[in-house]
Amino acid sequence: MATVDVDLPHVKEEDQHHHGPAKGLGRWLYTTNHKDIGSMYLIFSLCMFMIGGIMALIIRAELFQPGLQLVEPNFFNQMTTMHGLIMVFGAVMPAFVGLANWMIPMQVGAPDMALPRMNNWSFWILPFAFLILLSSLFMPGGAPNFGWTFYAPLSTTYAPESVTFFIFGVHIMGASSIMGAINIIATILNMRAPGMTLLRMPLFVWTWLITAFLLIAVMPVLAGVVTMMLMDIHFGTSFFNAAGGGDPVLFQHVFWFFGHPEVYIMILPAFGIISEIIPTFARKRLFGYASMVYAVASIALLSFVVWAHHMFTVGMPLVGEVFFMFATMLIAVPTGVKVFNWVATMFRGSLTFETPMLFALAFVVLFTIGGFSGLMLAIAPADFQYHDTYFVVAHFHYVLVPGAIFSIMAATYYWLPKWTGHQLNETMGKIHFWLSFVGVNITFFPMHFVGLAGMPRRIPDYALQFADFNSMASVGAFIFGFSQLVFIYNVIQNVRVGEKATAQVWEGAQGLEWTVPSPAPYHTFSTPPKVD
Amino acid sequence: MTEQNEKQTKRLVVRLATAAIAMFGFGFALVPLYDVFCEITGLNGKNFNQGPAKVSSVDRSRTVKIQFVTVNPASMPWEFKPNERSIRVFPGQDRQTAFYARNPTAHWMVAQAVPSVTPSEAAPYLHKVNCFCFDRQPLEAGADIEMPLLFVVDPKLPEHISTITLSYALYDLTEKQNVTHTIPNKNKGQVTL
Amino acid sequence: MTKAITLAISLIAAPASADWQINMNQGVTALSREIFDLHMLIFWICVVIGVAVFGVMFYSIFKFRKSKGAVAEHWHENTTVEVVWTVIPSIILIAMAIPATATLMDMYDTSEADVEIQVTGHQWKWRYQYLDEDIDFFSNLATSRQEITNEAAKNPNYLLEVDNPLVIPANKKVRFLITANDVIHSWWVPHFAVKKDAIPGFINESWVKVEEPGVYRGQCTELCGKDHGFMPIVVEVKSEADYQQWVSDQRAMKLAMAGEASKEFSMNELVAKGEGVYNTACAGCHQPNGQGIPGAFPAITGSTIATGAIDTHVDIIINGKSGTAMQAFREQLSAVDIAAVVTYQRNALGNSVGDLVQPNTIKN
Structure with a gap:
């Protein structure tokens, strides 16, 4: 990222030709303001994170000890399914879109998103998608119970009736994501301030640009696969039904063609956030900016040719196994480059450890651990032992919880003073961080052990040999879950009270967003800043 | 936003939306693409070789064990089994065998056998000249039938493959018999009743 | 916090018969040991890389603190270094891929087997058909309902016991033909390093050659509906002589059952x-x-x-x-x-x- 030197024509602009926000509920319903929409996305995702989290705690409570104590197996399956769907589509993705809404216009010096009315739509259809999905919990036969990967024919011929609502919900979320992605691309490509060349854009903007292209490429494929399911269930086709000439394995190929890029959709913006935070608190420019961009782009491209590594046990020919193993291992190279660059940024910097930095550092360490287990999973012959065990659960929770979720928390703490105008309460932030850090590791680290020892995933009850580590994981989950109340308290307090934040907020922060006052005015950069 | 900028944005949005729609289509295009891919590689043990075989010579230097297994998936109540569990053939040699099916229920039914081959690597070399799985099989209540299979193994079968298993899953299509297939027809010899 | 920890410790200590196994089973076949060695090789490579990367990171965290007066330097790129840390991991990956491919080729061995068994996944039980022996039976969970609902003490093989185990001979190549009746299941015995999806309408194969007689337990590993967690796999590996005895016992039992029906x-x-x-x-x-x-x-x-x-x-x-x-x-x-x-x-x-x-x- 280039050092940004701007003149500030926007300070007075407010009283010239813009009004503040409308009052009351109408403000939120009809708003086309990127900051309002960004806030709504973030609040929505926080609500979903809590709902998905409660489901996770139900799962962990049932798994606290062997035997069935709290829930029936069928309800347990509904919980694992809904937990996955809500966390992926309801918590992580909307949170990143919310951050993009808030920060991308401010980081590229644009007055708003390129398509503000569509922006309003892409948010407001989202709550309905999840209302539909959640309402299925109260339908006869219960909510979807076939896992978030919804493999056919368990999700077609053998599904509860609510599957149709699930499909409808997925269509709406897909539409929302695609609209959001189009908007983000249009903003980044067409709305940048003069002088903000592509290779001067902050990494968060870069990672989101690439993520948005991934979304446009794969969300329609997800829509396609659920449409095929819908046709199989209601219109007598046989895409996935062997009886009519279809193939259940085809489902997995199409699903993972979406699913693997989807995994990167949930981690690339996190890379961007971390690449913003570490330089700020190291007071040193990001090491290897260009190679960071290339690394993200190559991870995105590779994500299209590795999907079948989720299917090593499905009975592929040897050549297929070897190809997907090699392609998957290759992803370790650009991912490694990113980690090395972050470490090199810290090397010979001048480090301080405010809350956002603590989350960023935890991200680097724990995401790398998740990356290592990912590399192990890529080794096809060994995957026959890991596949569909808790080792996989440990792996993807390491990249998603202390990966994606920690990056979102880091981003929130990092930009919160800019949004609310109040300096962060560092003590509370640190309490939240340490509780989360300890909780996450107690929860997910033992899962590696039980997985290797032979515990399959998605089971409501388990053999006695897995008991110790499972109760440990459950304790960790409750620590992690309840520590999020500290986070919510923190955020609410920060909105209400707190020491007045400066425009700069963090000593080492660079970028256009730090040139506007805190809190950021309702309209920023109505006249584009000049970036030299 | 300037006017020129707005035009640019519009063009971009149209392009991106078109891309999204195209990718939706691509999702569906994956279905026939997958079949082509399976046909070439034998992926998932799908077996497409049907009709008259063009095999020139019989390779008498080795034999291959052809093994037959049957599965009655879902709630298929028919009795269904191969007359011969396994046979040894020379690659290139035509061989006829048969499967037995009986409908023990009190009503007329229609079934369709779905073939699958393992190891999948062998699938492209197992050639079905004539197979009961090309057609749907109706059976009156209590009736039974011997269903023929004429096959030949391509002499180009890799040396390291010594056993080929041909499995048939017999599906009940009684209720679906009027439904025509909307996806590209793989069972070329299939007769819609 | 301290409360939570004491609570955690007391709760962890509670279940009586649990163990603390933290690693993969080495297994009882040549192939499973090969896979175990591969797993350990990759693990140690990851550990070494991890120690190096985290080492530099923690060194930076302790050494270059602003509170200790560290002043940030200005460099922010170095092509040589960046090329080096792209090339070295690539070389390491190739070094990993070679043994992995070799093991994979061993797994795909297609030589002729001595015993062939069709394994069919049902909701929620396994069916085993011995293709050359006319033996055909279902294998159901044998754990009692009371144990599952905590009304009775759990036995050591809780959830890993069946009414009719699969019986195979030792030192023979046993080939499994795996398919499913309804939804997708997956047949996994960790000690054999055999895991294969059972797909309705399609057939998969896998094989095992166990050296030592014994009882080995596994589970279904693909979500297959409500009782996915309750369809274990038990394999009894018998010596050749015991296996033959078992086969003839099965035949006798079949005759006895036919008599019972009249x-x-x-x-x-x-x-x-x-x-x-x-x-x-x-x-x-x-x-x-x-x-x-x-x-x-x-x-x-x-x-x-x-x-x-x-x-x-x-x-x-x-x-x-x-x-x-x-x-x-x-x-x-x-x-x-x-x-x-x-x-x-x-x-x-x-x-x-x-x-x-x-x-x-x-x-x-």
């Missing part, structure tokens, strides 16, 4: 026998009390079938009901079992029709 049974005998059959074959869906699960599985209590014409009742159990989860039990249950379970359902679980059916009238 006997006349009393109502009490049938109901008593039927209860056992019901709990193994029916209770998973229709529930032990016969109430079913509304919206998913119908109740037996008061059902029009279980209280209606007995022939229809027998027919639906033998032939199943297409388009539903109700399976055809023709191949799963003997004539005696079917007669018993029909009689049980009609005269227990809150039903009292009063009639019974004899095994000899049930024609498959």
